[in-house]
Amino acid sequence: MEFLDKIVLHQSAHHMELIKYLLILTHFLFIGYTGLLLGSVLISYFFKKRYDKTKDEKYYLNIKKFIDLATFNKGASFTFAIIPILSAMFGYSQLLHLSNINFAFYFIWSALFLFIALIFIYSFKYSIHLRDIFSLTEKSNVQLDNLKSEIEHYKSSTNLLYDKSGLYGLLILLVSVYFYSIASQLAVNLNNWNPNRSFITELFSINSLTYFLLFINISFIITSIIVLYKYFRNNSTEKFETEEVKDYLKNFSLKLLLSFSAILPLIIILNVFSKPVLSFSFDYFGGTVLFILLILFVISFTYLMIKENHLKFITTILLLFSISLFVFVNNEQSSFDTSTKSHFAFLSNEYDVYEKNLKESAGLIKVAINGADIYNGKCIACHQFDKKVVGPPYNTVIPKYEGKKDQLVKFILNPVKKNPDYPSMPNQGLKPNEAEAVADFLLSNYKKN
Numbered sequence: 001m002e003f004l005d006k007i008v009l010h011q012s013a014h015h016m017e018l019i020k021y022l023l024i025l026t027h028f029l030f031i032g033y034t035g036l037l038l039g040s041v042l043i044s045y046f047f048k049k050r051y052d053k054t055k056d057e058k059y060y061l062n063i064k065k066f067i068d069l070a071t072f073n074k075g076a077s078f079t080f081a082i083i084p085i086l087s088a089m090f091g092y093s094q095l096l097h098l099s100n101i102n103f104a105f106y107f108i109w110s111a112l113f114l115f116i117a118l119i120f121i122y123s124f125k126y127s128i129h130l131r132d133i134f135s136l137t138e139k140s141n142v143q144l145d146n147l148k149s150e151i152e153h154y155k156s157s158t159n160l161l162y163d164k165s166g167l168y169g170l171l172i173l174l175v176s177v178y179f180y181s182i183a184s185q186l187a188v189n190l191n192n193w194n195p196n197r198s199f200i201t202e203l204f205s206i207n208s209l210t211y212f213l214l215f216i217n218i219s220f221i222i223t224s225i226i227v228l229y230k231y232f233r234n235n236s237t238e239k240f241e242t243e244e245v246k247d248y249l250k251n252f253s254l255k256l257l258l259s260f261s262a263i264l265p266l267i268i269i270l271n272v273f274s275k276p277v278l279s280f281s282f283d284y285f286g287g288t289v290l291f292i293l294l295i296l297f298v299i300s301f302t303y304l305m306i307k308e309n310h311l312k313f314i315t316t317i318l319l320l321f322s323i324s325l326f327v328f329v330n331n332e333q334s335s336f337d338t339s340t341k342s343h344f345a346f347l348s349n350e351y352d353v354y355e356k357n358l359k360e361s362a363g364l365i366k367v368a369i370n371g372a373d374i375y376n377g378k379c380i381a382c383h384q385f386d387k388k389v390v391g392p393p394y395n396t397v398i399p400k401y402e403g404k405k406d407q408l409v410k411f412i413l414n415p416v417k418k419n420p421d422y423p424s425m426p427n428q429g430l431k432p433n434e435a436e437a438v439a440d441f442l443l444s445n446y447k448k449n
C-alpha cells in the first residue's frame with residue numbers, strides 16, 4: 001500500500017506512544033460495537049432458524065429483540081465499526097512504516113466487507129419490521145384494491161429479504177471480523193515480516209484463528225450483557241408481549257452469558273500459547289492474569305443471579321466486563337509493543353536523523369566542523385607538512401603564523417601572493433568557521449612533525 005507510505009508523518013518516540021494509546025481506544029470501540037453487532041446477528045439468525053422450523057411466536061419476537069440491539073442508527077454503526085478500522089489502519093501505517101508488512105490490505109478488506117455486511121444486516125432488520133406491518137394491514141382488512149396489490153408485491157420481496165439477508169449479512173460480517181483479526185495480529189509475529197508471505201499462509205495462521213475465536217466468544221458475552229442490561233435492568237421501560245416471552249429471554253441470556261464467560265479463560269490461555277515467545281513480557285502476563293480474574297468475577301456474579309433468580313448485579317457486570325475488555329485490548333497492545341520493539345528503535349532513530357537534518361537546514365544547530373577532514377578533502381592535493389607539493393610544506397610556512405591565527409585564517413579565506421618561487425594559491429572557497437577549523441588543525445599539527 002504505497003499511498004500509506006506517502007502520507008506517513010515523521011514521528012518522534014513520543015508521538016508513537018500517543019498513537020499506541022489511540023490504537024487501544026480504537027480497538028476497544030471496535031470490539032465493543034462490532035462484538036455486539038456480531039453477537040446480536042448470530043443470535044437473531046439462530047432464532048430465525050428456530051422460528052422457521054417451529055413457527056413458535058416467542059422465537060420470532062426474540063429475532064427482533066436481538067437484531068435491534070446494535071442496529072439502532074446507521075450513522076452510529078458507521079462511526080463505531082468502519083471508522084475504527086480505518087483509523088487502526090492509519091495508526092499502524094505510522095507505527096509499522098518501512099516494515100514490509102501488508103497489514104493495510106486486510107484492514108481495507110475488513111472495512112469493505114463490514115460495509116456490505118451492514119447493508120444486509122439493516123435489510124434483515126427492516127424486512128422483519130415490514131413483515132409485521134404487512135401482517136397488521138392484513139388483519140385490519142384493508143379494502144382498497146390497488147393498495148392491496150401494492151402490498152402483495154412488497155410483501156413477497158420483503159419475504160425474500162427476510163430469507164436471505166440475515167444469512168448473507170452474518171457470513172460477510174464473519175469474514176470482515178476474520179480479516180480484522182489477521183490485520184491486528186500480523187505484526188505480533190515476526191515470521192510475518194516478510195513481503196513474500198502468501199495470502200493463504202496468512203489466512204490460516206494459528207494466531208489469527210485463535211484471536212478470531214476469542215472475538216466471537218467476546219461477542220456473545222457483550223451481547224448477552226447488553227440484552228440483560230437493556231431489557232431487564234431496574235428502570236428499563238421495555239414492554240414484553242407475555243411473561244413467558246420475558247422469562248424465556250431472561251433465562252436464555254443469563255445462560256448464554258454464563259457459558260461463554262466460562263469458556264473465555266480457556267480461549268485466553270489458548271491465545272497466549274498461539275503467540276510467539278518474542279511478544280511476551282512481564283506486563284503481558286500480569287495483564288492476562290488480571291483479565292482472567294475479572295472474568296471470574298463476571299462468572300460468579302452471573303451464577304449468583306441465576307441461582308437467586310434476580311438481575312441485581314447486571315450493572316456491576318456491565319462495568320466489570322467493560323474494564324476487562326479494556327485490560328484485554330491494552331494487553332494485546334503490549335504484546336504488539338514487545339514484538340515490535342526493535343522496529344520502534346529503528347523508526348525513532350530514523351526520526352532523530354530526520355530531525356537533525358531539519359534543524360541543520362533551518363540553521364538551528366551547527367554542523368560539527370573538523371579541521372582534519374577539511375585538510376584531507378581540500379588541501380592535501382597541494383600541501384603536505386614536510387614536503388613541497390604544489391604549495392610549500394606547512395612545516396616551513398606555518399611557524400610564522402604562531403600566535404597569529406587571525407592572519408592565517410585571513411590568508412586561507414583570501415590567499416594573496418607570498419613567495420615568488422610558487423604560483424599563487426587558488427581561493428578554496430571555505431566558510432569562515434571552516435577556515436578557522438583548518439587553521440587550528442595546521443597550527444596544532446605542524447609542531448609534531
Ligand code: HEC
Binds near residue numbers: 397418
Ligand atoms: C591548488 C593547490 C593548492 C591548494 C588546493 C591549496 N593550496 Fe595553499 N598554497 C598553494 C600555493 C601554490 C601556495 C604558495 C602561494 C604563495 O606563496 O603565494 C600556497 C600557500 C599556502 C600557505 C602559506 C601562506 C604563506 O603565508 O606563505 C598556507 C598557510 C596555505 N597555502 C594553506 C592552504 C590551506 C589551508 C588549504 C586548504 C584549505 C590550501 N592551502 C590549499 C597551493 C594550494
